[in-house]
Amino acid sequence: MSRREFLKRAGVGAALGVAAAPSIAQTPPTVRWRLQTSWPKSLDTTHGGVEAMARRVGVITEGKFEIRVMAAGELVPGNQVFDAVAGGTFEATHTLSTFFIGKNPAFTFDSGIPFGLNARQQAAWFNWGGGAELLRDVFKPYGLINFPCGNTGVQMGGWYRKEIKTVQDLKGLKMRIGGIGGSILSKLGVTAQQLPPGDIYAALEKGTIDAAEFIGPHDDEKLGLNKVAKFYYYPGWWEGSAQNTMLVNLKAWEALPKAFQEALECAAREQDTMMTASYDAKNPIALKKLVGAGTQLRAFPKAVMDACYKASEETMAELSAKSADFKKIHEQWTKFRDDQNLWFRVAENTLDSYRYAASGAAAAAKK
């Protein structure tokens, strides 16, 4: 967003002057930040949500705290945002902490764990279950502080040129998948590859890869992956949900006046709801379009899920053995997860499952 546009949207100047009480001064920004995301502008839900957050901070601070939002590549490549913010090149980023597990595997808990917490449970753990304290201790030595800011929910399991009917079908599969999901699948014979989003289509088309996971229907459709792979699998078990995070330079954070700190924290948490809600509203529309255009929707067979679950548990144990930070969080997190699973199985999942079965029966009856 340009400065002129920012001021226009923030309502600084004439628009605010009309409505404002006299105590509201039309002062120029006292703090100006730059925030570069890890996303292209085309990710309207995620990148767009960050723009909405910055606009909100501008309005509620009466234009005094201005955050200029930039897309991946405008200052540094999308995968270099961690170092750029830690080093003070710019003040903040919006990213997935799991991109940076090479630095510390414990960052995974900030994004999502295979077969781990769903979006609501992640919010419960972070905000009320000790997650914020544990994670911030891990980010602090890097000079960063983290704020949850949008969750995609459970993602899709990706696009496949051939059906996955058995665990054997994973052997030798060349798949675009990063992070811990890739490590786990390699235990089952998958050759995991990292590719930037823009390169997935061509790689699938040429057959350089056999499969690719990205996000969910709304974002996947934009890449046109349905045109080069027929089978669309679910669920993306490599995260119980994918939590996006705003990482902020700790010194810049500590230098903010209290009112600006709280405005930013509040606006980030608002987007935690708004981005998820936006995905939830958009994904079914895209999914219907994809299926209408010939995409074959498939659930991973139970035997495949079981093998992946077992491999995930092994990977968690290996990471705990390797990293003290990971082990410490994993132990606390596991207890919290077990309690969440106990409770969500009772009221929440029972009613959800009943509703979905009833809804499926009604849809079948209409046919």
Next chain:
Amino acid sequence: MSRREFLKRAGVGAALGVAAAPSIAQTPPTVRWRLQTSWPKSLDTTHGGVEAMARRVGVITEGKFEIRVMAAGELVPGNQVFDAVAGGTFEATHTLSTFFIGKNPAFTFDSGIPFGLNARQQAAWFNWGGGAELLRDVFKPYGLINFPCGNTGVQMGGWYRKEIKTVQDLKGLKMRIGGIGGSILSKLGVTAQQLPPGDIYAALEKGTIDAAEFIGPHDDEKLGLNKVAKFYYYPGWWEGSAQNTMLVNLKAWEALPKAFQEALECAAREQDTMMTASYDAKNPIALKKLVGAGTQLRAFPKAVMDACYKASEETMAELSAKSADFKKIHEQWTKFRDDQNLWFRVAENTLDSYRYAASGAAAAAKK
């Protein structure tokens, strides 16, 4: 705008309160509001969340917008907040819109529909699915504007002195349950009664009632209901989730400077996440305590759920025939719900259900 002009535009006169009160910041407040909830202070999650929201608004406006939060009964009884805010006695309340369906049955869509949207789906509908526009059109003639502010998620089905094994067991059951849930259950022979929370324990103990629903483990435990009823049923199907709402006097809202409007909206939406997360973190702890103390946890049998589902659909049709507002929203909402059910059945519910089954198997193996 001068303070005097502000008050004139606000149209609620001296009730708006520019009286002397200590401020949290150096500058005196420009705007002072009173917000009375429908809750006792003992509901730490709900009433406490409203206090956190008011504190947040105070800090981010540097003390210029002060919201004084009061509990049910401090100004008016908890069930009179609607009229008090509409009439300008105070500026805002935090309540369940379903308490006021006697005025307009369409308010139900602001709280939750039997077998309806879960918490995440409700947020998607309100914020991105046309819900805000539809609901605000319904509240506007009453001089009110609504903001979602905290969702309990799926509630429990309540406390029963005897087991519910068949649909026949509902016949003649005297149950404390209000709103649409009570109407639906009365089709199945239940005598639905409304009782204030503080009276439930005594009524169950004396046998004046046979069953009572309240909220969920964390809140129910505080009332001690486990001591007077042995069976704790799930799920509370009479709402897909229970959405709490902040209702604001429309003139007071329109008179706010833009920065204060956005600070309040942002802080309310933050609590939409925070209250739900708080319930999710607290409920499993309370549930374990209750079960440890002898409570018998039971799922409603499928035949009971099916009968309730059928009665709910009939009730929705009756309300649509009776109220044009209800019909208009119900038609749009039904399409949105069907899409949500389609999508959540795919990735979200498949992974959740797999995780819970795996978690249950692991817990059983430990015994």
